Amino acid sequence: MKNIAILCSGGDVSGMNPALKHFVEYSFEKGLRPYFIYDGYEGLIDNTIKQVTYSDVAGIITQGGTKIGSSRSKRFMQKNYRTQAKQNLDDLDIGMLVVLGGDGSFRGLDIFYKEHGVKFCGIPSTIDNDIKGTDYCLGVDTALNTIKTSIDAIRDTASSFRRAFIIETMGRDCGYLALVSHLTSGSELCLVPEKKYDLKSYEKNFKEQIKNGRRYFIAIVSEGIKQDAQEIADWFEKEIGIESRVCVLGHIQRGGNPSIYDRLMAYKFVTHAIDALLENKKESIVCYDTSGFSLKSIHLLVDGKKELDKKLLDYLK
Numbered sequence: 001m002k003n004i005a006i007l008c009s010g011g012d013v014s015g016m017n018p019a020l021k022h023f024v025e026y027s028f029e030k031g032l033r034p035y036f037i038y039d040g041y042e043g044l045i046d047n048t049i050k051q052v053t054y055s056d057v058a059g060i061i062t063q064g065g066t067k068i069g070s071s072r073s074k075r076f077m078q079k080n081y082r083t084q085a086k087q088n089l090d091d092l093d094i095g096m097l098v099v100l101g102g103d104g105s106f107r108g109l110d111i112f113y114k115e116h117g118v119k120f121c122g123i124p125s126t127i128d129n130d131i132k133g134t135d136y137c138l139g140v141d142t143a144l145n146t147i148k149t150s151i152d153a154i155r156d157t158a159s160s161f162r163r164a165f166i167i168e169t170m171g172r173d174c175g176y177l178a179l180v181s182h183l184t185s186g187s188e189l190c191l192v193p194e195k196k197y198d199l200k201s202y203e204k205n206f207k208e209q210i211k212n213g214r215r216y217f218i219a220i221v222s223e224g225i226k227q228d229a230q231e232i233a234d235w236f237e238k239e240i241g242i243e244s245r246v247c248v249l250g251h252i253q254r255g256g257n258p259s260i261y262d263r264l265m266a267y268k269f270v271t272h273a274i275d276a277l278l279e280n281k282k283e284s285i286v287c288y289d290t291s292g293f294s295l296k297s298i299h300l301l302v303d304g305k306k307e308l309d310k311k312l313l314d315y316l317k
């Protein structure tokens with residue numbers, strides 16, 4: 001029996017637990033012995049690695065976050081700790097690794113592979129949806145649904161009071177969550193780092209809309225824009241003349257019951273990852289786009305930055 005391990009790294013996403021469950025089940029189906037590495041690369045360094053079985057994943061499919069913990073490991077950036085990590089894997093005879101993480105996690109993995117040749121397969125997992133080479137990252141659908149529910153709720157109170165609400169979404173430097181939420185929630189304004197804006201250009205139209213009876217505005221702003229959400233609220237108060245409030249959605253976007261789509265994607269991502277390792281693919285990431293799943297070399301993904309879909313961006317007026 002060959003040994004295979006899985007870890008989660010970087011920001012957790014809803015979908016990691018369904019992925020862990022399928023990892024255990026599919027490993028057994030393929031005659032492999034599954035291990036969990038706790039707390040990401042930190043656990044790889046500290047040897048918190050445990051052989052697991054079905055009972056370790058019972059009932060976790062409904063839970064957000066990750067049962068095995070995650071981390072943003074600074075130590076893994078250092079060569080001596082990576083050597084320690086490799087030693088830990090060797091001691092347990094683990095020759096295959098599945099990593100759920102974002103681009104930072106994959107950069108660390110790329111270095112680890114170049115130094116030690118540990119065979120791995122990565123599964124893009126970040127609500128930011130900002131990994132080059134894939135259109136979809138695990139957790140995005142659940143995050144978007146959480147944002148949708150929040151905006152729908154805020155709309156109720158905004159309309160009751162005649163207010164503008166500035167809703168800040170996560171995404172780091174990527175405006176994907178904000179943009180998709182804008183297009184699907186019918187908000188009046190959306191600001192993302194990928195598109196220059198001039199607040200002045202909205203003034204005449206927004207004032208006219210109030211004159212014509214508009215009671216409220218919803219503005220969705222990505223955390224990566226240069227201005228603070230409060231500055232946008234101040235602009236609404238001063239220039240548009242409507243009382244304003246800021247709502248930073250923050251980490252609620254990362255948690256919650258995984259959506260059906262993320263549960264299914266978790267299942268498929270893990271199946272492709274384990275199959276790839278069994279086919280002796282050594283350093284690949286499972287990617288997904290309109291033509292389906294494919295494996296891409298990690299080198300292609302860690303070089304450069306993912307651009308936000310141009311067609312989607314063009315919808316933003």
Ligand code: F6P
Nearest residue numbers: 011102126127128170171172254
């Ligand atoms: O990468 C996922 C993400 O949620 C980003 O959208 C956000 O900027 C960041 O992580 C927050 O990081 P932390 O959980 O460390 O505060």
